[in-house]
Amino acid sequence: MVGFLPTLLMQDSLIIKPSKKYPLVLWMAVLALVMISGVYICILCLRQKGIPETSNVIKVRFKEPQPCPHPGIPQSEVPYVHYPEPTTYRRNECACTAVRFFAILSMQRSGSGWFETLLNSHVNVSSNGEIFSVKERRSNISSIVRTLDKVYNLDWYSSASKNECTAAIGFKWMLNQGLMQHHDEIVKYFNQRGVSAIFLFRRNLLRRMVSVLANTHDRDAKQLNGTHKAHVHSRDEADVLARYKPTINTTLLVAELKQMDKWGADALEYFKSTRHVVLYYEDLVNKRNKVKDVLKFLRLPKRKLSSRHVKIHTRPLSDQVENWDAVYNTLKGTEYESFLHADYQM
Ligand SMILES: *[C@@H]1O[C@H](CO)[C@@H](O)[C@H](O)[C@H]1NC(C)=O
Ligand SMILES: *[C@@H]1O[C@H](CO)[C@@H](O)[C@H](O)[C@H]1NC(C)=O
Ligand SMILES: *[C@@H]1O[C@H](CO)[C@@H](O)[C@H](O)[C@H]1NC(C)=O
Ligand SMILES: *[C@@H]1O[C@H](CO)[C@@H](O)[C@H](O)[C@H]1NC(C)=O
Numbered sequence: 001m002v003g004f005l006p007t008l009l010m011q012d013s014l015i016i017k018p019s020k021k022y023p024l025v026l027w028m029a030v031l032a033l034v035m036i037s038g039v040y041i042c043i044l045c046l047r048q049k050g051i052p053e054t055s056n057v058i059k060v061r062f063k064e065p066q067p068c069p070h071p072g073i074p075q076s077e078v079p080y081v082h083y084p085e086p087t088t089y090r091r092n093e094c095a096c097t098a099v100r101f102f103a104i105l106s107m108q109r110s111g112s113g114w115f116e117t118l119l120n121s122h123v124n125v126s127s128n129g130e131i132f133s134v135k136e137r138r139s140n141i142s143s144i145v146r147t148l149d150k151v152y153n154l155d156w157y158s159s160a161s162k163n164e165c166t167a168a169i170g171f172k173w174m175l176n177q178g179l180m181q182h183h184d185e186i187v188k189y190f191n192q193r194g195v196s197a198i199f200l201f202r203r204n205l206l207r208r209m210v211s212v213l214a215n216t217h218d219r220d221a222k223q224l225n226g227t228h229k230a231h232v233h234s235r236d237e238a239d240v241l242a243r244y245k246p247t248i249n250t251t252l253l254v255a256e257l258k259q260m261d262k263w264g265a266d267a268l269e270y271f272k273s274t275r276h277v278v279l280y281y282e283d284l285v286n287k288r289n290k291v292k293d294v295l296k297f298l299r300l301p302k303r304k305l306s307s308r309h310v311k312i313h314t315r316p317l318s319d320q321v322e323n324w325d326a327v328y329n330t331l332k333g334t335e336y337e338s339f340l341h342a343d344y345q346m
Contacts, residue, residue, distance in 0.1 A: 138178030213246035
């Protein structure tokens with residue numbers, strides 16, 4: 001049958017050819033018919049002979065990721081260089097743009113919101129926010145891994161998602177969002193997949209405490225026209241939020257500072273085998289060049305970074321705590337005494 005049909009058609013066309021009264025259009029039509037039949041027969045033929053297996057093999061071979069060359073990348077860097085293939089879009093001309101994986105590991109009210117907006121002002125960075133603030137995503141390690149896979153495959157959507165030319169992808173992860181609880185598995189994941197950790201801590205844990213208490217207060221009080229804001233974009237708004245002076249329970253103060261300290265130290269210990277950098281909020285605020293270290297750490301092109309965030313608590317601590325005298329007397333002579341004095345210039 002396969003050989004028979006084309007012959008028949010050819011005979012037809014041979015018969016038609018001599019008679020000159022048929023216009024060119026008709027000739028074209030016949031030609032097209034012959035071609036379509038040919039293709040149809042080919043498809044039939046392939047189907048009947050069980051060729052699909054072969055064509056699958058061909059497909060798989062073509063789908064195999066084209067290895068991207070890494071010119072100039074030292075051998076030691078190779079584990080940290082990735083070429084993700086998102087399932088939802090193509091990276092097009094940036095398919096061979098190397099992508100670095102990172103995670104900002106921090107604690108609430110340590111400047112990570114501000115830091116993340118700085119990073120996201122870079123055209124090649126997508127830092128997707130506090131994705132593990134949603135409980136289901138961190139309810140067990142398989143949920144965590146599934147979420148991480150999606151992020152690092154460039155399939156996570158957030159307002160920070162950039163174009164296909166993203167060169168560093170990450171998010172921020174608070175220590176109390178499953179990170180410490182599942183640290184063994186997470187360290188393993190980071191090391192296997194070449195994820196770099198950016199620790200962001202605050203040196204003055206007393207200031208952090210003030211910020212936590214003030215933020216907790218605003219969650220209920222909603223001081224800005226009835227909405228709660230964790231971060232603000234204007235001095236006026238910042239001043240409204242800074243007006244509230246929290247009272248610190250001095251019974252628990254030293255114990256709580258110790259606990260915060262320990263968490264940071266434990267996190268560093270757990271992740272010491274992971275490629276990482278440790279940053280302090282105070283250093284970033286005081287020395288703007290410090291942010292450039294992060295770009296270097298992520299091997300990103302230098303850019304000027306900016307954020308619209310406005311710092312809320314800018315006054316000396318003594319002006320920002322209701323029961324300052326009690327706090328002062330509690331910390332005086334302890335290992336945390338320096339927190340009482342260490343104020344940075346704004
Ligand atoms: C950064 O993004 C820009 C704009 O999308 C792109 O042209 C450039 O190749 C990217 N650079 C790197 C190092 O990925
Ligand atoms: C992990 O958590 C997810 C989301 O809460 C849940 O659907 C899933 O059943 C859990 N898996 C295991 C193994 O517990
Ligand atoms: C509250 O709303 C008023 C009127 O809409 C506006 O003028 C003012 O700027 C708002 N204040 C804050 C702190 O958002
Ligand atoms: C401080 O904390 C302790 C222990 O939780 C509690 O017993 C005490 O009432 C608190 N003090 C104030 C002033 O809230």
